[in-house]
Amino acid sequence: MNNKNINRETIIKFNPSQLVNLPVFLLGMILIPGLCLLDDLIKLYLPSGFIPEEIELYIRNLPVYLALLYAIYLGYQILKISCIRYEISPEEFRYYSGILSRKHEFIENYRVKDFSINRPLIYRLFGLGNLTIYTSDKTTPVFKMEAISNPQDIYKTLRGLVEQNRRAKHVFEVD
Template identity: 40%
Template structure:
């Protein structure tokens, strides 16, 4: 009875390389607007309250609006988490309805790290990936801490996963050899 000596490689154990979430700093201007709105409501309620002999103090109830705006944005950001493993990037999002999006690392074609000035001041950066995945051709992780180390972990994990799966990316350049003219 013949035996097959070339058995398929056993799947490698998947381990977590990094996990984190978007920093709240990415919403600085939104939170700043909420503070200005709350200040405006407070001033208007105070002025209106003084003019109406205390009846306008109910205007302070409107402070619930910027508070709810702030809390909703904070909670949505806090509930979005990233997990980089040796085989995939898992993105979990949602408060009441949860969504899990997984990107196989061998599908990552290119990645870009950006550190805008304000994010760099607080040690954060953005990492954007261009992929061959049909549902998510671009994946962005915004305002993540220690972005350079995460990018390096991603780079190594992508290369290791491509080697493990024996996948190679083909770059095709368009070459103009001058023969594209009309035929005679």
């Protein structure tokens, strides 16, 4: 988390943790021994001479192809999380994501209505948490930031900026 005290500029920049990819990593821990077992089973039970040689080569290498496919998927998931960035400024909250096609989303601070912090056990072990922002924005009424570091500090900073922005723009919440 980088803090800057330049007025009208970004105050906080932060990214989600790769812990978001924990299910993908766990899948790999299950998949790799399964692929080794599949390789042994193919070598043991694949009848030779029954299947044409061109196809037999592909079947014998099936575990390698599946492992390569999983490695590509894992790399994509890691890159996808690495390309997410959040920024908080006195005027707005910014969200950037995407690998080849970048998505930029902006939420004016005065539109923020409420916050929610959720800290699952695995995230708490690493000092992380989820921060959900509820807004009156038409395109993004609920925005969730997963596995961010120090969600309470970010909440306090964002809440202060929301109140400051509302006072400056003379915006008051009416339900």
